[in-house]
Amino acid sequence: MSLVQKEKRMSSALTPQTSITRQNWLRRIAPPLLNLAYEAGIYRALSTIYGGLGLIFSLHRVVEPNSLVLQPHHLLRSDILTEVLATLRKLDWDIVSVQEISDRISGRGPRTGRRFACFTFDDGYADSLTLALPIFREYQAPLCVYVTTGIVERSIFYWWGANHELIVKSDSVEVPSLTSSQSTILPGQTFEQKWNSYQKLNALCHQWGDSFTPTLRELYKRNSIDPDRCLDREALSIDQLQELASDPLVTIGSHCVTHQRLSQMHQDEMWFELDESRRKLEVWLGLEIRHLAYSFGRSDACGIREFQAARKAGFDTAVTTRQGNLFPQHREHLLCLPRRSIPVTRLGLLNALFGVETILRKESRVQLA
Ligand SMILES: [Zn+2]
Missing domain, CATH: 3.20.20.370 (Glycoside hydrolase/deacetylase)
Structure with missing residues (x-):
């Protein structure tokens, strides 16, 4: 092609x-x-x-x-x-x-x-x-x-690789907010939804920086994603x-x-x-x-x-x-x-x-x- x-x-x-x-x-x-x-x-x-x-x-x-x-x-x-x-x-x-x-x-x-x-x-x-x-x-x-x-x-926190695996594997991801009690729902049932959700999750990581790390680690744990294993594989x-x-x-x-x-x-x-x-x-x-x-x-x-x-x-x-x-x-x-x-x-x-x-x-x- x-x-x-x-x-x-x-x-x-x-x-x-x-x-x-x-x-x-x-x-x-x-x-x-x-x-x-x-x-x-x-x-x-x-x-x-x-x-x-x-x-x-x-x-x-x-x-x-x-x-x-x-x-x-x-x-x-x-x-x-x-x-x-x-x-x-x-x-x-x-x-x-x-x-x-x-x-x-x-x-x-x-x-x-x-x-x-x-x-x-x-x-x-x-x-x-x-x-x-x-x-x-x-x-x-x-x-x-x-x-x-x-x-x-x-030895680094491989959040960008873990984000990709999380969105590829999930039909829906609930991301807690750092500033309010309202979570963000990232849908992932279609390719287009996964595409948009991945860009959104990465944007949140860039926006919040290190202060977002504990939230991300918890999110990965809840969804059985291991960033260290992703890094070791890639x-x-x-x-x-x-x-x-x-x-x-x-x-x-x-x-x-x-x-x-x-x-x-x-x-x-x-x-x-x-x-x-x-x-x-x-x-x-x-x-x-x-x-x-x-x-x-x-x-x-x-x-x-x-x-x-x-x-x-x-x-x-x-x-x-x-x-x-x-x-x-x-x-x-x-x-x-x-x-x-x-x-x-x-x-x-x-x-x-x-x-x-x-x-x-x-x-x-x-x-x-
Ligand atoms: Zn780089």
């Missing part, structure tokens, strides 16, 4: 059947118009201004094609990953390692001027080794895996990490220790996250760790203080999850590089590659705040 067919199937599966509002109408009319614009060559014309030099994709887990996926940017089906790589090869884009990014941005090297994409996987999941790496080997394309050492050591072990790092296509980077927002930490705690993660990875792997991804990476998770700390700590590059393509201006900002969530449709991929996303989201090129 092509990306276009998947796009149609996905949008029909996910679009609520409500009356045709202006927004729904726009959502229906926009994809065919954008496809026409691509076929007419308008994307290529726009990309000279808005597409930049290339981009870094951010991924997390890769799952089998028949998996139930409630957050496609976090759990990407392996068949979609294969199609993304095949499309890049067809378009004759370079797929580069994270080491090559600074040369490409600075205009150094023989391949200057060619468009490029870089693939990065956050957190340290076992499927980076078992599912992603074989696909990258097939295309002889490099990839970078940013590892949270607490994930490999099984995370890389040290042996797997060593096997992954031994492949010449793979670069290992740091993704901190506890996977929490650095900007909300005391200075000493933030330094510990940067130093300790790198130190442990270097001991485990016998390699120098030169690249960093900030945990969460949004503007509420890292800012100027963290970018300066990463520079002082000696990292060559550091990536955020601020959305954007790479431009020559980024040569002065190698410690706060934007990335793009991996697109799950053909049109989404073209919008990302050719800079249409830059226009649609009205993105500024360098996003420090």
